[in-house]
Amino acid sequence: METEATTGADTGPNFWLLKAEPDSRIVKGKDVKFSVDDFEAVKTSPWEGVRNYEARNSMQKMKLGEKALFYHSNCKNPGIAAFAEILKEAYPDHTAWDSEHPYYDPKTKQDDPKWFMVDLKFVSRAQHFVPLALLRFITDSASDSPPAGLEYLGDAGVAAIKAMDLTTRGRLSVQPVSEAAWTAIQQLASTGGWDELDLNPKKKSPAKKSADTADRPARAAKTKAKAKKRKAKGSDSEDEDEDYQEEESDAEVISKTTSARRKRKAPDDYQELPPTRRRAKASSQE
DNA sequence: GCCAACGTTGGC
DNA sequence: GCCAACGTTGGC
Numbered sequence: 001m002e003t004e005a006t007t008g009a010d011t012g013p014n015f016w017l018l019k020a021e022p023d024s025r026i027v028k029g030k031d032v033k034f035s036v037d038d039f040e041a042v043k044t045s046p047w048e049g050v051r052n053y054e055a056r057n058s059m060q061k062m063k064l065g066e067k068a069l070f071y072h073s074n075c076k077n078p079g080i081a082a083f084a085e086i087l088k089e090a091y092p093d094h095t096a097w098d099s100e101h102p103y104y105d106p107k108t109k110q111d112d113p114k115w116f117m118v119d120l121k122f123v124s125r126a127q128h129f130v131p132l133a134l135l136r137f138i139t140d141s142a143s144d145s146p147p148a149g150l151e152y153l154g155d156a157g158v159a160a161i162k163a164m165d166l167t168t169r170g171r172l173s174v175q176p177v178s179e180a181a182w183t184a185i186q187q188l189a190s191t192g193g194w195d196e197l198d199l200n201p202k203k204k205s206p207a208k209k210s211a212d213t214a215d216r217p218a219r220a221a222k223t224k225a226k227a228k229k230r231k232a233k234g235s236d237s238e239d240e241d242e243d244y245q246e247e248e249s250d251a252e253v254i255s256k257t258t259s260a261r262r263k264r265k266a267p268d269d270y271q272e273l274p275p276t277r278r279r280a281k282a283s284s285q286e
Numbered sequence: 287g288c289c290a291a292c293g294t295t296g297g298c
Numbered sequence: 299g300c301c302a303a304c305g306t307t308g309g310c
Contacts, residue, residue: 053293074307074309136309170307
């Protein structure tokens with residue numbers, strides 16, 4: 001059974017945002033770089049390596065032909081670089097079983113896949129790259145109306161942008177986008193018009209080291225408010241996720257994390273963990 | 287390179 | 299089941 005659309009639409013298509021890293025970054029000896037240039041060159045790409053439940057759940061809701069925003073993350077100038085669409089609906093992410101792969105997950109079994117991916121088709125570049133800084137500029141503005149030059153967005157477009165997860169949920173790499181936000185982004189990408197805006201106001205004064213982080217508390221408050229809302233209406237980060245709590249016990253999921261954590265803190269009365277679920281799980285293997 | 291935010295872990 | 303601790307994400 002389908003859960004209803006995360007975006008609130010009950011019948012129409014959903015819209016999505018997926019993040020990729022345009023800059024080289026080496027993980028387990030492999031470069032995980034995937035820029036809009038790479039995407040445009042290959043035209044289609046499996047979206048492998050997602051290892052977050054909420055992101056995965058979103059991917060499992062994606063339907064053939066639904067539209068997505070291609071986002072540049074973890075780079076100098078993050079933002080929306082292209083438009084894409086779903087070419088193939090969710091199927092098991094085989095890279096989880098590939099020990100050579102940067103996102104190898106040794107705990108998942110081929111007969112019980114935990115991670116999924118979709119195939120994405122490149123549609124077009126954003127004629128005007130839509131920088132995160134612009135979306136933040138709009139989101140952080142006290143006004144309900146568009147800034148000068150972007151009147152075409154209308155108040156509705158501004159409201160949609162302000163409601164986007166992108167600005168408040170930085171770590172979510174696959175997220176739903178409302179249709180209104182989709183439209184607003186498309187308008188921005190095709191029209192531009194923010195060259196006159198100072199998207200990076202206030203460089204920190206040398207005296208005040210924390211000047212450029214001064215707005216973070218305000219941001220945090222917004223983030224919290226939204227998180228509360230999600231909780232209230234029931235986030236999908238955990239539902240439909242049978243293994244969510246059980247998996248933790250065996251913990252090699254991301255080995256680096258786990259091994260470090262296992263080492264953490266041995267209180268004086270530390271005796272060697274009484275095996276609990278971990279043992280049960282391990283012995284269930286034949 | 288720094289560090290706030292946040293998802294996950296795991297002791298209690 | 300709560301929540302402190304931890305490591306990672308990702309903007310800056």
